[in-house]
Amino acid sequence: MPITVNRVSVPVVVDDEKCIADKGCRVCIEVCPLDVLRINPASGKAHMRYDECWYCLPCEKDCPTGAVTVNIPYLLR
Ligand code: SF4
Numbered sequence: 001m002p003i004t005v006n007r008v009s010v011p012v013v014v015d016d017e018k019c020i021a022d023k024g025c026r027v028c029i030e031v032c033p034l035d036v037l038r039i040n041p042a043s044g045k046a047h048m049r050y051d052e053c054w055y056c057l058p059c060e061k062d063c064p065t066g067a068v069t070v071n072i073p074y075l076l077r
Pocket residue numbers: 014018019020021025026027028029045046062063064065066067068
């Protein structure tokens with residue numbers, strides 16, 4: 001899987017302001033069946049480490065603070 005370079009170009013974006021990973025939250029990382037979300041060592045917040053996604057949405061739905069946005073490609077809607 002390609003490692004993501006530009007976070008705004010990936011399908012799953014985490015709002016650093018809302019993410020409480022610094023308080024120990026790992027919900028999105030744990031629910032992702034593809035294991036593509038990780039903690040960004042630079043920010044201490046969750047981010048999409050690998051640009052691979054099934055658009056199954058538990059990361060967005062289960063995030064306690066609504067920090068995760070999954071941008072579903074137009075052709076899949
Ligand atoms: S579930 Fe939400 S608050 Fe928790 S680590 Fe993921 S993005 Fe951050």
